[in-house]
Amino acid sequence: MLSLETLTQRLIEHDLLKEFIYQNQWSYQTPKAVDTLTIGHLTYDSRTIQEGSLFFCKGIGFKQSYLEQAISAGAFFYVAETVYEVEHHGVGIIVTDIKKAMAVISMAFYGYPQNELKIIAYTGTKGKTTAAYFCKYIMEIATKEKTALFSTMETILDGKTATKSLLTTPESLDLYRMMREAVTNGMSHLIMEVSSQAYKTNRVYGLSFDVGVFLNISPDHIGAIEHPDFDDYFYCKRQLLHHSKQVILNRDSDYFEMLAEFSRANTSEVLTYGQDCPEADYRFHSLAGGEFEVTSHQDVLKVTGTYGINLLGDFNQGNALSAIMATSLVGADQQAIHTGLSKARVAGRMEKMVTGKGTSVYVDYAHNYLSLQTLLSFVRLEHPAGQLYVVIGSTGGKGVSRRADFGRVLSDFADVAILTTDDPGNEAPEMIIADITAALVERVERRIILDRKAAITFALETAKAEDVVVLAGKGNDLYQIVEGQRIPYEGDLKITETLIGSGY
Numbered sequence: 001m002l003s004l005e006t007l008t009q010r011l012i013e014h015d016l017l018k019e020f021i022y023q024n025q026w027s028y029q030t031p032k033a034v035d036t037l038t039i040g041h042l043t044y045d046s047r048t049i050q051e052g053s054l055f056f057c058k059g060i061g062f063k064q065s066y067l068e069q070a071i072s073a074g075a076f077f078y079v080a081e082t083v084y085e086v087e088h089h090g091v092g093i094i095v096t097d098i099k100k101a102m103a104v105i106s107m108a109f110y111g112y113p114q115n116e117l118k119i120i121a122y123t124g125t126k127g128k129t130t131a132a133y134f135c136k137y138i139m140e141i142a143t144k145e146k147t148a149l150f151s152t153m154e155t156i157l158d159g160k161t162a163t164k165s166l167l168t169t170p171e172s173l174d175l176y177r178m179m180r181e182a183v184t185n186g187m188s189h190l191i192m193e194v195s196s197q198a199y200k201t202n203r204v205y206g207l208s209f210d211v212g213v214f215l216n217i218s219p220d221h222i223g224a225i226e227h228p229d230f231d232d233y234f235y236c237k238r239q240l241l242h243h244s245k246q247v248i249l250n251r252d253s254d255y256f257e258m259l260a261e262f263s264r265a266n267t268s269e270v271l272t273y274g275q276d277c278p279e280a281d282y283r284f285h286s287l288a289g290g291e292f293e294v295t296s297h298q299d300v301l302k303v304t305g306t307y308g309i310n311l312l313g314d315f316n317q318g319n320a321l322s323a324i325m326a327t328s329l330v331g332a333d334q335q336a337i338h339t340g341l342s343k344a345r346v347a348g349r350m351e352k353m354v355t356g357k358g359t360s361v362y363v364d365y366a367h368n369y370l371s372l373q374t375l376l377s378f379v380r381l382e383h384p385a386g387q388l389y390v391v392i393g394s395t396g397g398k399g400v401s402r403r404a405d406f407g408r409v410l411s412d413f414a415d416v417a418i419l420t421t422d423d424p425g426n427e428a429p430e431m432i433i434a435d436i437t438a439a440l441v442e443r444v445e446r447r448i449i450l451d452r453k454a455a456i457t458f459a460l461e462t463a464k465a466e467d468v469v470v471l472a473g474k475g476n477d478l479y480q481i482v483e484g485q486r487i488p489y490e491g492d493l494k495i496t497e498t499l500i501g502s503g504y
């Protein structure tokens with residue numbers, strides 16, 4: 001519940017209020033006749049109105065007819081950036097920025113649940129989900145299942161029940177609604193991923209985190225519906241550093257010095273980590289068998305020692321170290337950290353299988369330059385002999401620059417590129433593939449097989465024992481996005497398991 005009076009105060013504090021419209025009159029003050037009213041429900045979807053709802057008119061695809069539908073379904077309040085010529089007996093609240101206003105109103109409506117949670121927030125081009133899951137496994141033990149999670153893959157509000165997420169970072173209204181639900185469920189901690197889009201579209205406007213972790217940065221998400229250029233992408237991403245009480249930075253990240261400067265401008269609580277990096281506050285060194293050793297000149301967190309994780313790749317050890325530091329900062333002890341990390345699994349990330357004839361097969365969610373480059377260089381090091389087969393496509397409608405990037409990375413590492421379908425959206429997969437092959441050097445053998453299952457089957461059939469097959473891009477996605485629809489897909493993992501089971 002929220003009184004109209006409080007809502008007005010909050011909007012004024014944030015300099016967001018333009019005017020009220022009530023009975024065709026405008027005013028800057030709350031209209032007298034309604035200033036004692038309270039708001040009992042918020043929504044930005046005209047199909048979910050309740051009697052007396054406040055409706056947010058927001059979004060690129062917004063139409064006046066949605067407001068008309070909302071009013072006729074009983075919305076008494078609407079918030080918008082412009083006055084709409086509609087028949088309305090309720091209150092129009094006109095603001096300068098609808099997404100900021102939605103964030104400010106939502107946090108007030110849900111009673112500032114962020115103040116009742118210790119929040120770890122992750123950003124970076126790659127590794128957010130993996131590191132968030134490392135934290136989740138640790139905090140599950142440390143808090144006895146009182147940790148919520150908002151990740152790209154799943155949302156957990158009661159410490160154990162996972163539902164599929166729609167966005168990496170939810171819209172502000174959903175964010176605060178879910179935080180409140182988590183608090184009501186007894187959660188004390190929250191781990192969340194913060195995308196660059198979340199800052200660009202003010203989903204996290206006004207929100208501060210207890211610990212903010214910046215993993216890495218590399219050009220991505222640049223295109224018509226995301227960021228106009230790298231500068232904008234990087235600017236949005238580094239906003240996390242201004243909104244975190246304590247910051248953890250990866251010394252091995254590009255632009256580290258700049259990130260450190262931004263962080264220090266906001267907080268003196270900056271900790272760094274890195275691989276075999278003497279300047280880092282915490283360093284990790286890879287040992288045999290997937291273990292790694294953490295050392296520090298001054299172990300304020302009391303976390304030095306040897307740890308083991310199930311995920312391959314030294315980059316995942318870096319992700320794990322960031323999780324060790326972040327969870328320690330919010331109260332996890334070393335025992336919980338050890339146990340949590342040893343149990344952690346992240347579906348579709350670095351899952352390795354071996355076929356009957358002995359070919360190693362990796363299923364991994366790598367779907368941009370940084371991740372594919374990291375993945376293939378790791379696989380090359382692990383399997384220096386034999387040919388490297390890569391089954392890969394690229395998404396339609398967004399991240400267009402990834403296609404040429406994939407061509408370049410495949411040129412550097414792959415022997416055989418099997419080009420296939422990966423969420424083509426409204427584009428023809430053949431055209432996406434043509435963009436990839438345009439950047440592919442002659443040396444790399446190529447084969448176009450649009451049906452992804454057939455492409456995987458071909459790779460497993462053709463690769464010899466000493467060869468290695470990488471199935472990149474889809475991770476554990478069980479759908480293909482085609483023309484706005486999620487079409488069910490068996491999944492790279494399941495297909496591979498079935499093929500191996502049937503004698504491959």
Ligand SMILES: CC(=O)N[C@H]1[C@@H](OP(=O)(O)OP(=O)(O)OC[C@H]2O[C@@H](n3ccc(=O)[nH]c3=O)[C@H](O)[C@@H]2O)O[C@H](CO)[C@@H](O)[C@@H]1O[C@H](C)C(=O)N[C@@H](C)C(=O)N[C@H](CCC(=O)O)C(=O)O
Nearest residue numbers: 044045046058059060061062066167168169195196197201
């Ligand atoms: C730019 C942006 O923030 N887009 C999100 C945003 O869209 P929008 O505000 O423009 O709204 P819209 O979908 O155009 O619809 C307009 C409004 O009409 C309403 N409506 C619609 C139909 C109707 O009958 N009645 C009605 O009221 C809708 O509820 C909506 O409020 O709000 C929608 C939910 O209301 C999201 O689905 C949508 O995500 C888009 C599709 C999306 O997928 N964005 C991606 C790029 C994204 O944000 N990705 C990042 C991860 C990227 C990374 O890895 O870094 C993420 O955080 O997920």
Ligand SMILES: Nc1ncnc2c1ncn2[C@@H]1O[C@H](COP(=O)(O)OP(=O)(O)OP(=O)(O)O)[C@@H](O)[C@H]1O
Nearest residue numbers: 125126127128129130152315349364365366371374
């Ligand atoms: N620290 C890292 N550096 C480079 N690549 C990484 C790192 N961590 C993970 N990856 C690669 O990126 C892929 C995706 O990992 P993950 O899902 O954790 O990242 P994400 O940041 O959540 O990605 P997205 O924004 O696409 O959801 C992994 O499958 C792996 O190939």
